[in-house]
Amino acid sequence: GAGVSQSPSNKVTEKGKDVELRCDPISGHTALYWYRQSLGQGLEFLIYFQGNSAPDKSGLPSDRFSAERTGGSVSTLTIQRTQQEDSAVYLCASSSLSTQETQYFGPGTRLLVL
Amino acid sequence: KQEVTQIPAALSVPEGENLVLNCSFTDSAIYNLQWFRQDPGKGLTSLLLIQSSQREQTSGRLNASLDKSSGRSTLYIAASQPGDSATYLCAVPSGGSNYKLTFGKGTLLTVNP
Secondary structure: OOOOEEEOOEEEEOOOOOEEEEEEOOOOOOEEEEEEEEOOOEEEEEEEEEOOEEEEOOOOOOOOEEEEEOOOOOEEEEEOOOOHHHOEEEEEEEEOOOOOOOOEEOOOEEEEEO | OOOEEEEOOEEEEEOOOOEEEEEEEOOOOOOEEEEEEEOOOOOEEEEEEEEOOOOEEEEOOEEEEEEOOOOEEEEEEOOOOHHHOEEEEEEEEOOOOOOOEEEOOOEEEEEEO
16 A cells, blocks of 8 residues: 655744644554654654554653654654754654564655744 | 764766665674665665575665675665665664664765766
């Protein structure tokens, strides 16, 4: 079926506002991952979901970042009180039952915090 | 901490050339290694995944090799085409996990017609 989709594709917000980024994984994929790609840091892991649980949140940069997943499908990454350093491309990926399988990435959400 | 290095950072070749992209990683205790391509403004497209027990994987004009003990992988592209122009990234799971990918900074490939 369709690949991983993300929305919005672009988001411009003012410093201090909250934003929500959405990810729709490939149907049937139980594992879901969020990464961040910024100019200075390259691609960085943020969080991993298996089903609706997040056994690994080690990459979330601060407590302003949170994520949830419902119905074993859609995931939302929320950034509260955005800062300029949050500007980056946020990428979502999913893989099938085994985490040793290929991770398939979505097109990303480009976030710009003014 | 796992570190992934890709050489060269950029490469420009004429159409039809065979080329090799290099990736090295510091911690050889990996489950697998994955090669991706990224087109400007787009997400990542998976090209090849090599499990730690494998030495190489092939897909069309692409061949990836893995030498786990020396911490190296190469991506060989045969008969390059302008459509191969993209950034190529390699990634390995890190932190003792088989899913938390650590990426190199990529090789920007330009294939000139």
